[in-house]
Amino acid sequence: xxxxxxxxxxxxxxxxxxxxxxxxxxxxxxxxxxxxxxxxxxxxxxxxxxxxxxxxxxxxxxxxxxxxxxxxxxxxxxxxxxxxxxxxxxxxxxxxxxxxxxxxxxxxxxxxxxxxxxxxxxxxxxxxxxxxxxxxxxxxxxxxxxxxxxxxxxxxxxxxxxxxxxxxxxxxxxxxxxxxxxxxxxxxxxxxxxxxxxxxxxxxxxxxxxxxxxxxxxxxxxxxxxxxxxxxxxxxxxxxxxxxxxxxxxxxxxxxxxxxxxxxxxxxxxxxxxxxxxxxxxxxxxxxxxx
Amino acid sequence: xxxxxxxxxxxxxxxxxxxxxxxxxxxxxxxxxxxxxxxxxxxxxxxxxxxxxxxxxxxxxxxxxxxxxxxxxxxxxxxxxxxxxxxxxxxxxxxxxxxxxxxxxxxxxxxxxxxxxxxxxxxxxxxxxxxxxxxxxxxxxxxxxxxxxxxxxxxxxxxxxxxxxxxxxxxxxxxxxxxxxxxxxxxxxxxxxxxxxxxxxxxxxxxxxxxxxxxxxxxxxxxxxxxxxxxxxxxxxxxxxxxxxxxxxxxxxxxxxxxxxxxxxxxxxxxxxxxxxxxxxxxxxxxxxxxxxxxxxxxxxxxxxxxxxxxxxxxxxxxxxxxxxxxxxxxxxxxxxxxxxxxxxxxxxxxxxxxxxxxxxxxxxxxxxxxxxxxxxxxxxxxxxxxxxxxxxxxxxxxxxxxxxxxxxxxxxxxxxxxxxxxxxxxxxxxxxxxxxxxxxxxxxxxxxx
Numbered sequence: 001x002x003x004x005x006x007x008x009x010x011x012x013x014x015x016x017x018x019x020x021x022x023x024x025x026x027x028x029x030x031x032x033x034x035x036x037x038x039x040x041x042x043x044x045x046x047x048x049x050x051x052x053x054x055x056x057x058x059x060x061x062x063x064x065x066x067x068x069x070x071x072x073x074x075x076x077x078x079x080x081x082x083x084x085x086x087x088x089x090x091x092x093x094x095x096x097x098x099x100x101x102x103x104x105x106x107x108x109x110x111x112x113x114x115x116x117x118x119x120x121x122x123x124x125x126x127x128x129x130x131x132x133x134x135x136x137x138x139x140x141x142x143x144x145x146x147x148x149x150x151x152x153x154x155x156x157x158x159x160x161x162x163x164x165x166x167x168x169x170x171x172x173x174x175x176x177x178x179x180x181x182x183x184x185x186x187x188x189x190x191x192x193x194x195x196x197x198x199x200x201x202x203x204x205x206x207x208x209x210x211x212x213x214x215x216x217x218x219x220x221x222x223x224x225x226x227x228x229x230x231x232x233x234x235x236x237x238x239x240x241x242x243x244x245x246x247x248x249x250x251x252x253x254x255x256x257x258x259x260x261x262x263x264x265x266x267x268x269x270x271x272x273x274x275x276x277x278x279x280x281x282x283x284x285x286x287x288x289x290x291x
Numbered sequence: 292x293x294x295x296x297x298x299x300x301x302x303x304x305x306x307x308x309x310x311x312x313x314x315x316x317x318x319x320x321x322x323x324x325x326x327x328x329x330x331x332x333x334x335x336x337x338x339x340x341x342x343x344x345x346x347x348x349x350x351x352x353x354x355x356x357x358x359x360x361x362x363x364x365x366x367x368x369x370x371x372x373x374x375x376x377x378x379x380x381x382x383x384x385x386x387x388x389x390x391x392x393x394x395x396x397x398x399x400x401x402x403x404x405x406x407x408x409x410x411x412x413x414x415x416x417x418x419x420x421x422x423x424x425x426x427x428x429x430x431x432x433x434x435x436x437x438x439x440x441x442x443x444x445x446x447x448x449x450x451x452x453x454x455x456x457x458x459x460x461x462x463x464x465x466x467x468x469x470x471x472x473x474x475x476x477x478x479x480x481x482x483x484x485x486x487x488x489x490x491x492x493x494x495x496x497x498x499x500x501x502x503x504x505x506x507x508x509x510x511x512x513x514x515x516x517x518x519x520x521x522x523x524x525x526x527x528x529x530x531x532x533x534x535x536x537x538x539x540x541x542x543x544x545x546x547x548x549x550x551x552x553x554x555x556x557x558x559x560x561x562x563x564x565x566x567x568x569x570x571x572x573x574x575x576x577x578x579x580x581x582x583x584x585x586x587x588x589x590x591x592x593x594x595x596x597x598x599x600x601x602x603x604x605x606x607x608x609x610x611x612x613x614x615x616x617x618x619x620x621x622x623x624x625x626x627x628x629x630x631x632x633x634x635x636x637x638x639x640x641x642x643x644x645x646x647x648x649x650x651x652x653x654x655x656x657x658x659x660x661x662x663x664x665x666x667x668x669x670x671x672x673x674x675x676x677x678x679x680x681x682x683x684x685x686x687x688x689x690x691x692x693x694x695x696x697x698x699x700x701x702x703x704x705x706x707x708x709x710x711x712x713x714x715x716x717x718x719x720x721x722x723x724x725x726x727x728x729x730x731x732x733x734x735x736x737x738x739x740x741x
Contacts, residue, residue, distance in 0.1 A: 003534030006559065010526035115361040116547045118580050127558050134560035136526060210554065211523055212547055212580060220522055256527035260519045261493050 006136040007256040008249065013141040015248020016148045020203035021225030022232065022240035023151055024196045029234045030159065031168040031192025034083070034090060038097040040222035041104035042078070042197050043204030046070040047213060048112045050205060051119060060122040067201045075197025079190045087189075108215045121210035144206050148241065151199055155237045158195075168192055223264070224251065227271045233281020242283065337657020338438060341416030345382070347649065347656075348389045349374075350409035352402050352421045352430075353445075359397035362546065362576050362634050363422055366445065367392040368627055369618075369638025370420060375625040377642075377734055383649045384656075391415060397422075399429035406430040410437055417442060417661060420463070420641045424448040424495055435459045440661045442648065443641045443689070447570065448495050449714065452681075452688040461665060461682060462689035463641060465603055466714070467496050467543060467568065470693055471503030473710045474541060474566055474601060476719045477695045479507040482564065486513045488537025490528065490552060492544050493517035500543035500568065506716070513537050518548060529555040532563070541566040546573055550580035553595065565598040569693065572600035573633060574701040596700065601693035604640055604675045606633050608702030614675040617729040640675050646735055647672050653739035667740040673727035674735065677709040688714070692722050 021039070028036045050067035054060065078100065086092040123139040159165040170178040171188040179185045207221055228247045232239025247270065254266045274281065341348040355364045367390075374388040382388060391413050393405035402423075409415050410433070417440035421427045424446045431450070434441045435457045443463035444451045447470065451462035478487065487508050491497030497517055505512065514535035516528035529552060532540055540563045542552060549571040556562065571577075574595050581595075605614040607630075615631075618639050622631040649656060651664035669682020678692030692711030696703040709722040730736060 003530050006530035006534070007527050010524075010530065014524055014526070109356065114357050116550075116580060118550070118582065125554070125558055127560060129560070136530060136559055138558055210558075212550060216521075217523065252527050255524075256531050259493075260517055260522060260525075260528065263519065263522065 002133060003256065007252050009136045009141070011249035011252030012245060013137075013144055013248070014252060015228075015245035016141075016144045017203060017207045017221065017244075018225045018228045018247050019241040019244025020144075020148045020151060020199065020206055021221050022229035022244045023148070023155060023237055024200035024203060025225060025229040026232075026234055026237055026240045027155060027199055028192060028196035029172075029229075031172050031196070032079075032083075032189050033172045034093045034097070035226075035234075036097045036193075036196065037094065037222070038078070038100035038104060039196070039200045040204075040218035040225070041101045041108075042071065042074050043200040044213070044215060044218045045104050045108055046074060046197075046201040047119070047204040047208045048108055051117060051208075051213065052112070054120060060120060064122075064205060067205055068198050071197040071199075071201030072194045075194040075200075076190050078197070079193035083193070084186075084189070105215045112215070114215055116212045116214045119208040119211060119213045125210045138210075140210055143209075147202060147206060148244075151202065152237055152241050155199075159237070164188075164191070224248075224267055227267050230271060231274050231282060233283045236281065236283040239281055239283025243281075337659045339416070339657050341414050342386070342656065345386055346389050347383070347386045348391060348413065348415045349645065350391045350393070350406075350413060350415035350418045352393050352395045352405050352409070352418075352426065354397035354422065354426075355392070355394035357396035357398070359423065362573060362632075363397075363445075365632055365634035366420065366422065366638040366641075369622070369635030370642040371638075372622055372625040372627070372635070373618075373639040373642035373646075376621045377646055379625070380732060380734060383646055384654045388646075388649075395423075395426055397426055399426050402426040402429050403433070406433060410434070410439055415439070416656075416658065417645075419443055419645050420445050420638070422446065424450065427451075431457055431460060438658055440658050440665075442661075442665065443644060445637075445641070447499075447689075449499055449688070450495070452686060454685055454687045457687075459662060461669075461687045463644075464569075465678075465690045465693050466688060467499040468503040468714050469691070469712050470568055470601060471500040471541070471543065472506055472712050473693055473719050474568070474599070474695060475504040475507035476710070477599070477707060478539060478541070478566065479511065482539055483511075485511060485539035485564070486535070486537050487511045488513060488532040488535060488540040488563065489515040490532065490540055490542040490544060490548075491515065491517045492548070493519050496543050496570075500541075504541060518544065520545070520548075523547075523551060525551050526555055526558070529559060529561060533559055533561045537563055539564040539566065541568075542571060543568040544571045546571050546576045547580065549577045549595070553577075553581060565595070567595075567598055567600045569601050569603065572598065572698065574698050574703075575632075578701055595698050598698045599695065599706065600698060600703065601695050602703060603677045603690055603693045605636060606703065607631055607636065613729050617733045618675075621733055636675070643674050643735060644672060644680075647674065647737040650735065650737035651740040664740045668737065672737070675727070675729070677726075678711045678722050679724075681713065 024039055046067040049070045050063035053063040053066045082096060083093055086096055121140045123143055125138050125140055127134040127136050127138050167183045168188045170183055171185045175185045224247050228243035229240050232243030251263050254262050351367060353367050354360045371390050374390050378387045395402040395405050419442045422445040427444050428450060441460040445463055447464050447467045449466050451460050491500055514532050514537050516531050518525050518528055549567055577595055605612040609615050618636050619631050648665045651668045652661045665682050666684045669680045672680055676690050677694055678690055681688040681691050692709050694705050694709045695707040696705050710719050711722040712719040
């Protein structure tokens with residue numbers, strides 16, 4: 001029973017991180033129709049920025065702000081300087097993001113070193129005690145859940161209730177028509193990338209907190225976050241969160257009861273099953289645009 | 292115009308191919324020519340590639356970059372310092388040792404590539420100390436096919452002890468099975484009531500360690516959990532150990548997972564008696580990984596304090612040990628700056644053994660002679676190690692024993708004397724021979740093995 005509770009709780013914490021990452025993927029997909037494979041590497045990079053700030057003695061919250069701001073700038077920069085050059089060719093854009101993924105990891109190894117480093121957490125890492133047992137639910141898990149909730153609410157509000165969100169969706173759906181209707185398409189694309197990188201940076205910080213980081217630490221999160229996003233339907237923020245939690249819980253049970261060597265296999269099986277049975281994702285409302 | 296271009300390109304390609312193949316042929320001649328020169332000067336018959344009248348070239352592959360680099364990349368710096376020390380005093384039988392290290396980033400594909408370079412391009416006489424189980428496995432066939440002596444592999448896998456299949460390859464450190472046997476016997480004797488959990492790396496390391504641990508703890512083991520290297524979320528495994536009621540956990544894992552298991556234990560308020568294999572217990576490395584958490588939630592910086600581990604040669608936390616003193620002097624004279632570390636001592640210890648082997652191979656060594664000398668003198672070699680090697684004509688296994696210790700701060704306190712054993716059902720016994728003392732100038736005087 002105790003193991004079940006703890007496995008479930010760690011699964012929720014881990015799932016929330018996958019959800020945050022999946023949200024970043026959904027954001028960029030909804031606003032630009034590109035799947036950004038460099039998302040994880042960019043998040044890793046801003047996490048290292050935060051670590052550099054912390055190593056200079058600044059408090060965690062300053063580092064958090066630096067990382068988020070860094071994410072905004074990095075996302076906008078990547079869109080303006082790199083992705084825009086291959087605009088109009090979605091496949092090329094995806095391949096470019098793969099290249100960026102490798103490049104960011106290499107640059108991070110050069111700048112920050114390839115060794116494991118510990119990353120602090122802003123709040124306690126010791127689990128709450130219920131009665132006489134300590135459960136795997138820490139103040140930091142609460143922090144993760146709250147952060148993901150805030151981001152989800154923010155994204156839903158942005159896309160559903162604001163003009164900017166509408167313009168971003170229009171841009172992604174049909175750039176030409178949007179441009180004719182007076183939507184500043186270029187600026188919307190940049191904004192989409194910047195916001196997605198910001199959410200990605202947050203996911204990077206959440207997974208790093210109270211653990212170890214190294215240039216490839218986001219690699220597994222990228223894979224599971226991607227599975228989560230597909231599970232929920234790449235179009236749906238709510239779906240991404242549900243998908244993230246489902247993947248987190250599922251993988252936690254697999255590790256706890258079946259063996260950690262089966263985790264990648266389980267994630268892959270989930271991905272294939274979803275794509276076979278319901279390719280538009282569990283939560284997509286209508287069939288996605290067909291090309 | 293449209294027709295001329297392709298033809299011209301084709302002609303250019305043909306020319307390029309011709310030049311390339313000519314270069315290959317020339318290179319082939321060069322590579323084939325050099326050993327012949329050497330052979331003429333050496334004793335009849337054997338291969339002397341990499342050997343001249345006044346030099347001997349030794350190669351190694353290490354992760355100098357990448358995730359395995361912390362700690363491990365210091366090993367070749369120690370080896371180099373020791374070889375320079377020997378070279379400054381005239382080398383081995385008048386030959387200076389040239390040490391070539393290539394970076395494989397702990398990636399087996401790169402290991403194949405750099406070992407190819409070492410053998411075919413650098414033309415090394417022998418390969419020594421190549422690090423890592425997955426990495427070195429990738430070059431076993433190649434090195435043995437080429438007849439290159441492959442000494443002192445830096446890994447505790449049992450793969451290196453297959454003399455019929457891999458006659459050129461020799462292990463170095465105590466393999467994980469015997470290390471686990473010795474630790475398990477200590478646990479069985481001193482914690483007979485403990486419920487034991489195993490926390491294992493999900494590869495050969497864990498398989499060998501489990502086999503060893505079960506010899507003494509079969510009845511006490513209540514849970515076995517494995518992790519996949521690269522996946523840093525080990526919360527479910529630690530939860531499972533806790534839920535099974537394990538109050539003593541034996542970990543055969545790398546240092547970063549020692550840190551992660553400690554963090555996870557803290558998260559769950561899970562405080563078993565931790566026992567870590569030598570490979571995962573470098574207290575200063577683990578401590579540096581955990582240091583940042585000590586400012587906030589982790590109140591005790593010395594999380595590893597009181598954990599049980601083992602050691603098999605002098606370490607930096609024993610400054611009065613004559614070998615540590617000797618290595619410190621060598622590091623100060625020939626090192627690249629920075630502190631002497633246990634990883635550097637590891638490298639120097641390998642270099643010391645290599646010098647002994649080269650001396651044993653006589654004044655005119657050949658590759659075949661070197662391998663024969665290691666087989667002949669293997670068990671009798673004396674040096675900084677706690678227990679002897681198991682080298683013979685039909686065994687190529689590394690060191691035979693360890694000393695069980697307890698971590699205190701960043702140092703270690705011995706809990707037992709040196710214990711030795713072997714694979715399978717060989718019992719664990721105390722090793723009683725006196726400790727070797729370092730020779731006056733730090734250079735062994737191994738007589739040639741007749």
